[in-house]
Amino acid sequence: xxxxxxxxxxxxxxxxxxxxxxxxxxxxxxxxxxxxxxxxxxxxxxxxxxxxxxxxxxxxxxxxxxxxxxxxxxxxxxxxxxxxxxxxxxxxxxxxxxxxxxxxxxxxxxxxxxxxxxxxxxxxxxxxxxxxxxxxxxxxxxxxxxxxxxxxxxxxxxxxxxxxxxxxxxxxxxxxxxxxxxxxxxxxxxxxxxxxxxxxxxxxxxxxxxxxxxxxxxxxxxxxxxxxxxxxxxxxxxxxxxxxxxxxxxxxxxxxxxxxxxxxxxxxxxxxxxxxxxxxxxxxxxxxxxxxxxxxxxxxxxxxxxxxxxxxxxxxxxxxxxxxxxxxxxxxxxxxxxxxxxxxxxxxxxxxxxxxxxxxxxxxxxxxxxxxxxxxxxxxxxxxxxxxxxxxxxxxxxxxxxxxxxxxxxxxxxxxxxxxxxxxxxxxxxxxxxxxxxxxxxxxxxxxxxxxxxxxxxxxxxxxxxxxxxxxxxxxxxxxxxxxxxxxxxxxxxxxxxxxxxxxxxxxxxxxxxxxxxxxxxxxxxxxxxxxxxxxxxxxxxxxxxxxxxxxxxxxxxxxxxxxxxxxxxxxxxxxxxxxxxxxxxxxxxxxxxxxxxxxxxxxxxxxxxxxxxxxxxxxxxxxxxxxxxxxxxxxxxxxxxxxxxxxxxxxxxxxxxxxxxxxxxxxxxxxxxxxxxxxxxxxxxxxxxxxxxxxxxxxxxxxxxxxxxxxxxxxxxxxxxxxxxxxxxxxxxxxxxxxxxxxxxxxxxxxxxxxxxxxxxxxxxxxxxxxxxxxxxxxxxxxxxxxxxxxxxxxxxxxxxxxxxxxxx
Numbered sequence: 001x002x003x004x005x006x007x008x009x010x011x012x013x014x015x016x017x018x019x020x021x022x023x024x025x026x027x028x029x030x031x032x033x034x035x036x037x038x039x040x041x042x043x044x045x046x047x048x049x050x051x052x053x054x055x056x057x058x059x060x061x062x063x064x065x066x067x068x069x070x071x072x073x074x075x076x077x078x079x080x081x082x083x084x085x086x087x088x089x090x091x092x093x094x095x096x097x098x099x100x101x102x103x104x105x106x107x108x109x110x111x112x113x114x115x116x117x118x119x120x121x122x123x124x125x126x127x128x129x130x131x132x133x134x135x136x137x138x139x140x141x142x143x144x145x146x147x148x149x150x151x152x153x154x155x156x157x158x159x160x161x162x163x164x165x166x167x168x169x170x171x172x173x174x175x176x177x178x179x180x181x182x183x184x185x186x187x188x189x190x191x192x193x194x195x196x197x198x199x200x201x202x203x204x205x206x207x208x209x210x211x212x213x214x215x216x217x218x219x220x221x222x223x224x225x226x227x228x229x230x231x232x233x234x235x236x237x238x239x240x241x242x243x244x245x246x247x248x249x250x251x252x253x254x255x256x257x258x259x260x261x262x263x264x265x266x267x268x269x270x271x272x273x274x275x276x277x278x279x280x281x282x283x284x285x286x287x288x289x290x291x292x293x294x295x296x297x298x299x300x301x302x303x304x305x306x307x308x309x310x311x312x313x314x315x316x317x318x319x320x321x322x323x324x325x326x327x328x329x330x331x332x333x334x335x336x337x338x339x340x341x342x343x344x345x346x347x348x349x350x351x352x353x354x355x356x357x358x359x360x361x362x363x364x365x366x367x368x369x370x371x372x373x374x375x376x377x378x379x380x381x382x383x384x385x386x387x388x389x390x391x392x393x394x395x396x397x398x399x400x401x402x403x404x405x406x407x408x409x410x411x412x413x414x415x416x417x418x419x420x421x422x423x424x425x426x427x428x429x430x431x432x433x434x435x436x437x438x439x440x441x442x443x444x445x446x447x448x449x450x451x452x453x454x455x456x457x458x459x460x461x462x463x464x465x466x467x468x469x470x471x472x473x474x475x476x477x478x479x480x481x482x483x484x485x486x487x488x489x490x491x492x493x494x495x496x497x498x499x500x501x502x503x504x505x506x507x508x509x510x511x512x513x514x515x516x517x518x519x520x521x522x523x524x525x526x527x528x529x530x531x532x533x534x535x536x537x538x539x540x541x542x543x544x545x546x547x548x549x550x551x552x553x554x555x556x557x558x559x560x561x562x563x564x565x566x567x568x569x570x571x572x573x574x575x576x577x578x579x580x581x582x583x584x585x586x587x588x589x590x591x592x593x594x595x596x597x598x599x600x601x602x603x604x605x606x607x608x609x610x611x612x613x614x615x616x617x618x619x620x621x622x623x624x625x626x627x628x629x630x631x632x633x634x635x636x637x638x639x640x641x642x643x644x645x646x647x648x649x650x651x652x653x654x655x656x657x658x659x660x661x662x663x664x665x666x667x668x669x670x671x672x673x674x675x676x677x678x679x680x681x682x683x684x685x686x687x688x689x690x691x692x693x694x695x696x697x698x699x700x701x702x703x704x705x706x707x708x709x710x711x712x713x714x715x716x717x718x719x720x721x722x723x724x725x726x727x728x729x730x731x732x733x734x735x736x737x738x739x740x741x742x743x744x745x746x747x748x749x750x751x752x753x754x755x756x757x758x759x760x761x762x763x764x765x766x767x768x769x770x771x772x773x774x775x776x777x778x779x780x781x782x783x784x785x786x787x788x789x790x791x792x793x794x795x796x797x798x799x800x801x802x803x804x805x806x807x808x809x810x
Contacts, residue, residue: 031255034238034262037226038251040307041219041242044069044488045495049306049356051218054226057355060097061225064218066359067098071211073484075118078197079732081707082477083190084145086122087129088136092367099126102214114202115210121193128190135173139374144169150470151463152187153194159184164463198732198793212243219243227265234258280341281330291330294322295345302349306356308494315353319346357498364485365501371478372509378471379516386464386536390457392548393450396443398558399436400565431573440566447559451552458548465541468520469709472538475513475520482506482513696810697802698749700788704795706731715775715783715802727777730796734764739776746770749786749801754808767796781806 040046047065055061070093074086090096103123105111111119135141148165155161166180174183219239223230234254241250255262281291301315324332324339332338430436486506489496496503523537703713703720712726713719723729728737735741740760744752746768755774765773767787775783781803788797803810 031252031259031262033267034227034255035248035252036303038238038242038255039248040303041222042245043308043492045308045356045360045492046306047215047218048359049352049495051222052355052359053352054222057359061218061221062359063093063095063098064221065215066093067095067102068211068215068218069360071214072207073481074122075202075207076480076484077477078118078121078194079201079707080477080480081194081473083125083194084128084142084149085477087125087190088132088142090122090126090129091132091134091136093363096126096130098214099123101217102210105213105217111210111213112206114200114206117197117200118202118206118210121197124189124193128186131177131186133177135177138173139370139377141173143374143378144174146474147467147470148174148183149187149190150473151466152184153191154466157184157188157191161459161463164459195793201732215243216240227262227267229265231258231261234261280332280338280345282332282336282338283330288330290328291332294328294331295342298322298346298349302352305353305494305498308492311494311497312353313497315349319350322346353495353498356495360492361485361489361496361499361501364481365499368478368482368485368506368509371481372513375471375475375478375513376516378467378474379520382464382467382471382520383536385467389460389464390453392457393453394446395450395555396446398555398562399439399443428573428576431570432577437570443562444559447555451555454548454552458545458552461541461545461548465538465545468538468541472517472520475517479510479513482510486510694750694801697804698800700797700799702795702797703728703730705793706736708794713800715777715781715800716779716804718800718802725778727783728775730767732793734766735773735796736764737762737775738778739780741765741776742774744772744774744784747772747786749784749799749810752784752801752810754810755782755784757808777802782808782810784810 037050040050044065048062048069051059051061051065070089074089077086090099099119099122102119105119129136132141132145136145144165148162148169151162151165162184163180166174166183170180178186216236216239219242220232220235223235223238224232237254238251240246241254280295281288298315298318301310301318304310305312305315321327322331322342324336324342325334332342486503489503489506519537521538523540697715697718699718701713701719704711706712706729710723711720712723712729714721714726717725720726726738728735728741730736737760740762742756742760743765744755747770749772752772752774760774760776767773767790769787769789772784772786775785777783783800783802785798785800788799790796801810
C-alpha cells in the first residue's frame with residue numbers, strides 16, 4: 001500500500017528466511033545476554049533494531065518504539081505550528097493504534113495534566129490524518145492543505161478570502177474527500193486545538209515523561225515477547241533502568257537480583273547472535289572453533305553497528321572476509337548446505353542493520369528529499385503566479401475645484417495658478433458650461449472601478465505573500481527536521497553509515513534551503529548580477545501592499561476632500577450665479593430707471609418745448625391783438641379827430657407794451673449711483689492640535705509572534721523591524737532581547753523617571769500585562785515598554801518610550 005511498507009515487508013521476508021536457517025525454537029537465557037540486550041535497548045536505533053529483529057520491521061512492537069522515538073519531535077513540530085504535517089505522519093508511519101493506546105493511558109490518568117492535553121491533540125490529529133487517508137502522501141495535496149490552514153488562521157476563516165484558496169487548490173484532490181464547508185469545519189477544529197494548546201502548552205517535563213512512558217511500555221512488551229514467562233515486575237524494573245539511562249551497573253544489579261528467575265526462562269525467536277556450528281561450520285567440534293569465532297565476530301560487529309560503536313564499513317569488511325571455502329578451519333565448502341546457510345546468515349545480519357536504518361533514517365530521508373523537491377516546485381509555481389498579478393487600477397488625476405470669481409488681473413492670475421499647479425482645476429466658466437460637473441461625475445464613476453482593480457491586485461499580492469511566508473515557514477520546518485535528523489545521525493553514526501546519504505549531504509540541503517529562503521524573501525539574483533533584484537520577493541510584495549494600502553487611504557481621503565471641495569465650489573458657484581443674477585437685475589433696474597428718467601426728461605423737454613410754442617403762439621396772438629387794437633384805436637382816434645370841433649386837441653390813447661418772451665428753464669441732470677465691487681471671501685486656519693505629553697520618542701506598537709512572522713521591534717525606527725536590526729522579539733517562550741531586559745514591576749511609563757544600568761538579563765521574560773520592562777537596546781541605549789495586551793500565539797501589544805541620548809533618565 002505504501003512504498004515504505006513494501007520495503008519493510010521485503011526485509012521481513014528475508015529475515016524469516018534467515019531465521020529458518022540460523023535459529024532454533026527456544027534457547028536458555030543467560031544473565032549476560034539480558035544485560036547485553038538491555039544495553040542495546042538504551043539507544044533509539046538499538047530499540048528499533050532489536051524490535052525489528054525480534055518481531056519484524058512492520059510489527060506493532062516496532063511501531064510502539066517508533067512513537068516513543070518520534071514523540072518529542074512531534075511535540076516540537078506542534079509548537080512550530082506544523083499540525084497538519086504531524087497528522088500526515090500518523091498516517092505515514094501507521095501509528096493510529098499506538099495513539100489510541102496512549103489515549104487510554106491518558107484516560108486512566110497515568111499521565112500528567114499537560115501530557116493528557118497533548119495526547120488529546122494527538123488523538124484529534126490522528127483522526128484528521130485518517131480522514132486525509134492515502135492522499136496525504138501526495139505533496140501537492142499536502143501543500144494545498146497546509147496553505148489552506150495557514151490562510152484560515154491568518155484571515156479568521158473569512159469565506160471570501162478562503163474562496164480564492166479553494167479555487168486554486170481544490171483540483172489537487174481536496175474535493176475528493178470533502179466540499180468547501182467540510183474543509184472549513186476541519187480547519188476550525190484543528191485551529192481550536194492549536195489555540196487551546198498554545199494557551200496551556202505542555203512543559204518539557206511533561207513531554208519527556210510521556211516519551212519515557214511510551215518507551216517503557218514498548219520495552220516491557222519487548223521483554224515479554226522475547227522471554228515468555230518473565231515477571232511483569234522484572235520487565236518493568238529493567239525498562240525503568242533503560243529509559244532513565246541508569247547505566248550498565250544498575251542493569252546488572254537488576255539481573256543479579258532476579259538471576260534465578262531469569263535462568264529458568266527460555267528465549268523465543270532468533271537467538272540474538274548465538275550461532276550453531278552444526279548449521280554452518282563443518283568438521284569435528286574442535287575444527288569448528290575458527291569458523292564459529294568468525295561468525296561470532298560478525299554478530300558482534302553487527303551489534304556494534306546497531307549500538308553505534310562502529311560504522312557500517314567496518315562490519316562490511318568483516319563480512320566480506322567470511323565466505324564459503326574461505327580461510328580458516330571449519331569453513332563450509334562451496335555449494336554445500338553449510339555454504340547456503342552461511343550466505344543466509346550473513347544476509348540476516350545485514351538485514352538487521354538495514355531494518356534499523358530504514359526505520360530510523362531511510363523513510364525520513366526519503367520524506368525530506370520529497371519535501372525539498374515539493375518545496376522547490378512550490379517556489380517555481382509561486383514565481384509563475386507572481387507573473388499573473390492583476391494590473392493596477394487606472395486612476396485619473398484628482399481634479400481641483402478652486403473656483404476663481406475675481407475679475408481683472410486677479411482672476412487671470414488665479415486661473416493661471418490653478419492650471420499650472422493643480423492639473424484638472426476648474427473655474428467659474430467650467431461650472432457655467434457644465435464641464436466641471438460632468439468631469440466630477442465621471443471621476444466618481446471611474447474611481448470605484450480603479451479601486452476594485454487595486455483591491456484585486458492587493459488580494460492577489462496578499463495571497464501570494466501568505467503562500468510565500470508559508471513556504472518560508474515550511475522550509476524552516478524542513479530545516480529543523482533535517483537538523484534533527486543530523487543530530488540523530490551524529491548520535492547514531494553506526495546505523496546511519498549504512499545508507500548512501502551522508503551528514504554533509506544533509507547539511508548541503510540545509511544550505512540550499514537557506515538560499516531558497518533568501519530567494520523567496522528578497523527576490524532571486526539574476527545570473528548577470530551580484531545583487532538580488534527584489535522582484536517577486538516577500539519584502540517587495542509586502543512593500544507593494546503597504547504602498548497600495550497607503551495610496552488607497554490617501555485616495556479615500558482625497559475623494560472625501562474632493563467631495564467637500566466640490567460641494568463648496570458648487571455652492572460658491574451658485575452663490576456667484578445668484579450674485580451675478582442680482583447684479584444683472586440691479587443693472588437692468590438701473591437701466592430701466594435711466595431709460596424712464598431719460599424718457600421723463602424727453603417728455604419734460606417736449607412739454608417745455610410745447611409750452612414754449614404755445615406761449616410763443618399766445619404772444620404772437622397777443623401781439624396781433626395788440627396791433628389790431630392799436631389800429632382800431634388809431635382808426636377810432638382818427639375818426640374822433642375828424643369829428644372833433646376845430647380848436648380841440650386830439651387825445652391819443654397810449655399803446656400797451658408787449659411783454660418779452662421768457663426763456664425755457666433747463667432741467668438739472670441726475671447722477672447715477674455705482675454699486676461697490678464684491679470682494680472674495682476670506683479663509684481661516686484651523687487651530688493647531690495639542691502636542692505630545694513627553695519630549696522623548698514614544699508611541700504604541702506591537703510585535704508579531706516570531707513563529708508567525710520573523711520580525712522584532714526597533715526603538716530607533718519606532719516600529720517592527722527585521723530581526724537583524726531589532727532590539728527585541730517575542731514568541732511563546734517570552735521576550736528575547738539583544739542586550740538584556742529588566743522587569744520594573746506593574747506601573748505606567750510616566751511612573752518611570754530613570755532605569756538601572758545593571759541587572760539586565762538576556763533570558764527570555766514571560767511578559768505580564770501592566771508591567772514595565774527596561775530594555776537595553778542593540779546600541780546599548782535604553783528603552784522602556786509597558787505591556788498593553790497579549791494576543792496568545794499572534795502578537796504582543798505595548799506602549800514604548802526611548803531615550804536616544806544614551807542616558808538612563810526618562
